[in-house]
Amino acid sequence: DIVLTQSPALAVSLGQRATISCRASQSVSISTYNLMYWYQQKPGQQPKLLIYRASNLASGIPARFTGSGSGTDFILTINPVQADDIATYYCQQNRESPWTFGGGTKLELK
């Protein structure tokens, strides 16, 4: 299985930039396609798709969310961080079955 590793938590101040990383145990890219996805989950809610194929913003997601990366290293950036962004963020790969998720990064206020 492809293992996705995320830092458990990140503390950030409102209005600042948050950088959340995800490292895969093997490449999740095929040709020009980077099969990495990012989700936001708030307490008591279902996950919500933020970014698909590493860098594409899902419908209705604010432009302060951006995704980048290829191969094994990916980043979700939130800039500037707003109070509504306090949540847990998960990366997920569709390169190889079984589809796997990272352990999640909990974004906290400094």
Place this chain on the structure above:
Amino acid sequence: EVKLVESGGGLVQPGRSLKLSCAASGFSFNDYWTGWVRQAPGKGLEWIGEINQDSSSINYTPSLKDKFTISRDSAQKTLYLQMSKLGSEDTAIYYCATISGSSGFAYWGQGTLVTVSS
């Protein structure tokens, strides 16, 4: 509006079976792969499996393949998860979701809680 509504969760005794349902509305259900993801209390997300549009292809995460069965009824626009031999490790919120290689898990239901306990 896209809606996925899970039902069928609750308290179940160890070793018993349970069947979850996921009713879809507001989009072309029959155009999508759909599947199940679960989340144990305070833990991360775990993909269970998926089924294609005409049920000809069904994939599972290997550790759950012998316990769980996914099916769908296109006429009823409903996805199912049959769970057997349940243990305490299966206690979780179970989400249904649409799945595609281009957009990942795009739409999610609100989840249904399954608690396995005597």
